[in-house]
Amino acid sequence: MRVVALAVLSAVCAAVVAAAGWWVKTKGAGFFGDKGESREFVPPPSRELEDLEDNYDVIVAGTDPEGVVAAVSAARNGLKTLLVDGRDRDVLGGLFTLGWLNSLDMNYVWDKPHFRRDYWNKGLFKEWFDQVEGTSFDVKTAANAFARMVRAERNVDLLMKVRSMQPIVETIAGVRTVRGLAVTMPDGSQRTFQSFALIDATQDADVAAAAGAQFTVGREDLGEPRVSMAATLVFQLKGVTPEVWRRIQKSLNSDDDPNSGADERSAWGYKGMYEYVSLHPDRLRMRGLNIGLQNDHTALVNAVLLFGVDPFNSASVREAFDLVRAELPRIVAEMKRRYPEFEGVEPGETARELYVRESRHLVAEYRLSVVDLLENRDQWDRVAIGSYPVDLQRTSPDDSGAVLFRPERYAVPFRSLVPKGVDGLLVVGRSAGFDSLAHGSARVVPLGMATGQAAGAAVKVAKESGLTIHGLMRSRAAIAELQNLLNRQGMEIYPFQAKTPEYMRHRTYPGLKAAVSLGLAKGGYDNRFRLDDPANPQGFVWLMANAKRMFPAAFPGDPSAALAAPGFPRDVEPKKAPLTLDQAAYTVLCAVNVRADRREAEEVLLARGLLKPDTVRAIVDARRLTIGETYLLLRDAVEAAAGRRFD
Numbered sequence: 001m002r003v004v005a006l007a008v009l010s011a012v013c014a015a016v017v018a019a020a021g022w023w024v025k026t027k028g029a030g031f032f033g034d035k036g037e038s039r040e041f042v043p044p045p046s047r048e049l050e051d052l053e054d055n056y057d058v059i060v061a062g063t064d065p066e067g068v069v070a071a072v073s074a075a076r077n078g079l080k081t082l083l084v085d086g087r088d089r090d091v092l093g094g095l096f097t098l099g100w101l102n103s104l105d106m107n108y109v110w111d112k113p114h115f116r117r118d119y120w121n122k123g124l125f126k127e128w129f130d131q132v133e134g135t136s137f138d139v140k141t142a143a144n145a146f147a148r149m150v151r152a153e154r155n156v157d158l159l160m161k162v163r164s165m166q167p168i169v170e171t172i173a174g175v176r177t178v179r180g181l182a183v184t185m186p187d188g189s190q191r192t193f194q195s196f197a198l199i200d201a202t203q204d205a206d207v208a209a210a211a212g213a214q215f216t217v218g219r220e221d222l223g224e225p226r227v228s229m230a231a232t233l234v235f236q237l238k239g240v241t242p243e244v245w246r247r248i249q250k251s252l253n254s255d256d257d258p259n260s261g262a263d264e265r266s267a268w269g270y271k272g273m274y275e276y277v278s279l280h281p282d283r284l285r286m287r288g289l290n291i292g293l294q295n296d297h298t299a300l301v302n303a304v305l306l307f308g309v310d311p312f313n314s315a316s317v318r319e320a321f322d323l324v325r326a327e328l329p330r331i332v333a334e335m336k337r338r339y340p341e342f343e344g345v346e347p348g349e350t351a352r353e354l355y356v357r358e359s360r361h362l363v364a365e366y367r368l369s370v371v372d373l374l375e376n377r378d379q380w381d382r383v384a385i386g387s388y389p390v391d392l393q394r395t396s397p398d399d400s401g402a403v404l405f406r407p408e409r410y411a412v413p414f415r416s417l418v419p420k421g422v423d424g425l426l427v428v429g430r431s432a433g434f435d436s437l438a439h440g441s442a443r444v445v446p447l448g449m450a451t452g453q454a455a456g457a458a459v460k461v462a463k464e465s466g467l468t469i470h471g472l473m474r475s476r477a478a479i480a481e482l483q484n485l486l487n488r489q490g491m492e493i494y495p496f497q498a499k500t501p502e503y504m505r506h507r508t509y510p511g512l513k514a515a516v517s518l519g520l521a522k523g524g525y526d527n528r529f530r531l532d533d534p535a536n537p538q539g540f541v542w543l544m545a546n547a548k549r550m551f552p553a554a555f556p557g558d559p560s561a562a563l564a565a566p567g568f569p570r571d572v573e574p575k576k577a578p579l580t581l582d583q584a585a586y587t588v589l590c591a592v593n594v595r596a597d598r599r600e601a602e603e604v605l606l607a608r609g610l611l612k613p614d615t616v617r618a619i620v621d622a623r624r625l626t627i628g629e630t631y632l633l634l635r636d637a638v639e640a641a642a643g644r645r646f647d
Helices: 002-006 010-026 065-076 123-129 139-151 206-210 242-253 271-275 314-338 370-374 445-465 469-474 476-488 509-517 537-550 559-563 581-592 598-608 613-618 627-642
Strands: 055-061 081-084 156-159 164-172 175-184 190-200 215-217 235-238 266-269 284-293 298-306 346-350 360-362 382-386 410-413 425-427
Touching: 055 065, 055 175, 055 445, 065 081, 065 123, 065 139, 065 156, 065 190, 065 445, 081 175, 123 139, 123 445, 164 190, 164 206, 190 206, 190 445, 235 314, 242 266, 271 284, 271 314, 284 314, 298 314, 314 346, 370 509, 382 445, 382 476, 410 445, 425 445, 445 469, 445 476, 469 476, 509 627, 537 559, 537 581, 537 627, 559 581, 581 598, 581 627, 598 613, 598 627, 613 627
Parallel strands: 055 081, 055 190, 081 156, 190 425
Antiparallel strands: 164 175, 175 190, 215 360, 235 298, 235 346, 266 284, 284 298, 382 410
């Protein structure tokens, strides 16, 4: 197309380029289309060390996409900005460009048809997205687009490859305030930079943690502090010619699995790779393949799941690299054995950086909850919009992972970027103030880039209003000014009233809300929670066993004892029998370790407040409980025994 365009008049050229842009964003980029990019990385702009200033309006730590956008946003709003990175990088874009996560998880507008589908995150994300090939992009194109955006801003100074970053924290009258950043420069010298505010855009919020901000780690908020989603090391396939890609498209697009498919840039499916037998099955497993094209007859594959990786321990990270690199030839050989379309491809390199899905979760002034997503809630201080499915990747070889549900849309509040108890600091990206389940959706990078743009603009509004970051957070007038500014700059974060989902109108919705909040109910991509399906005794034991795992002090007993006690028929499979109210009540008694006759279980629970009268009245048939009714029983037990509320 570019050759033809050069041969015609400028007006025709403009029309062709516009048409090409429409094609990229609606159908996917043309095969191996590279936006006219150089096939090499363009070095990001840099300043001589002696030219750096001592004082900045804002310092942004981290050059992942969220950090680049935060710095560009601050600079365009007239703030003198220092963008700093301490991960020995030589290009911008981090997870995208060095972690090779080149297939985007978009926050789509779901009620539009696929061929016209729009997305919620606009502003600087859209500006960058318009410069790459499509929802799967070439990492060089992506890095060069980030470099162009930074190079265009006179107000940004870029400092990379620093050896360490430590926040400068001042405590006055018990209030901790970040005043700047102390760094060990690439040459080993020390340098101190003062600032009005600091934005932490590092993947694991390392600077905020050093400043004293509080975090939970992994599933700690669900009683599992040592459990996190698996990490991934993206790997390269060589020899992905146009003919190979056409075979991949034909294979996946003819698959009956609705969650498999391929277009001009991306492919997803091949669920048979779940059966791959690893050399280290306790540490490494495979999932279905997510494949994103590059512009040089290679493709990048996101499919390896690594368990037990400690992102804060360099030895653990190195071990993860060694595990994948040793196993990669076997993985590709298995792909070839199972799927003929991979004939001729060969394993290439692995990414330079590990893709860590989950680590710290900020204890923010407001923690975004999974119920916020379940109910598609707006927020008065919204600064970003999300809609990605709540996608929980596996946490161990025994865990299957889950898609809890797909929200229509939800708002991320400014308060979720503000650490509780620390002023002068904002946290953007996946380690911001999201509960671990809400993080399953909010962790995606396009939303993180939106929070980065909001943070950069927020510093401008705070500084010009004579407010601290916490003062801005408390001022509805200042937040409204921030939202107006972001909308003028293309963000499109207007108030909304989402449609009430069908499941919220169900009589057992209060129970569903509890079960989803504990990660125990999943509706998948179509939000089918099966609330009216019949329950069984084994399934309810599973619910109460999980409640025991999360709240061991509240449930010291063994819920499975309800299946072995006298009164349960020996000739019935617990998975196939109907669940009665008596059996369910007795299971709860076993979990709280209270002895009583099975026939008295309901009365004992009511007397102890472990079962609400409204729940009993909501049960249609006490001889055959439904799944939704078991969620009501779960809610009552957890609220009464563990004190956990579900709002």
